[in-house]
Amino acid sequence: MPQRVLVVEDEIGMRIGLEDNLRIAGYEVETAEDGEQGLQLASRGKFDIILLDLILPVKDGLAVCQELRGKGIATPVIMVTAKSQLEERLRGFAVGADDYMVKPFDFMELLARIRVALRRSLSAAGVGTESLFEFGDVRVDAKRAMAIRGGERLPLSDKEYNLLKYFVTHPSETIPRDRLLKEVWGAAPGSPTRTVDVHVNLLRAKVEDDPKNPRWIRSVYGEGYRFIPD
Secondary structure: OOOEEEEEOOOHHHHHHHHHHHHHOOOEEEEEOOHHHHHHHHHHOOOOEEEEEOOOOOOOHHHHHHHHHHOOOOOOEEEEEOOOOHHHHHHHHHOOOOEEEEOOOOHHHHHHHHHHHHHHHHHHOOOOOOOEEEEOOEEEEOOOOEEEEOOEEOOOOHHHHHHHHHHHOOOOOEEEHHHHHHHHHOOOOOOOOHHHHHHHHHHHHHHOOOOOOOOOEEEEOOOEEEEOOO
């Protein structure tokens, strides 16, 4: 069965171009021309990945991504935008985006990034020898690729979930930022580690009672992070 892609893009030429090329590449594609329409489609349909423009009519891409994560929808999101500033990318990651493509881009690179995001998403849903992890009032269910706190599903992005899963499967281990970048993001050695810190802070805000004084995900000065189980 073909994997399904939702393209949310207001520029008609870009939208049609992405749709045609993705279909040629073997994907099933639906499109939306504004943020509200994209949000409705993403909320109702079962998509494997979402390509989301940042600047959209009615509701911008940041708001769309944030609302999707708030609904507990963890579908991988790749932001597609003309804005290349670091601050814009960090804002996208902060609301739950998994990757960022700056226009103009090579379609083959986009395809490669789609495949990587889909691979990580499928890997996150895989079942290992142990599939249920608990700490405090948080339960990480690797079988269903989700985390629950106090009986409610946590609105984690794909990256946040993968980061949390990596922590709980490596308890009491000091994990360098470079290693997290490689294992969770697939980044090359020497890549900027600021993204890791941003996502750790976002994760702490969702799993810690006091994110500024974390009990579970602790910083190790000059090294990285350590997950301390019960």
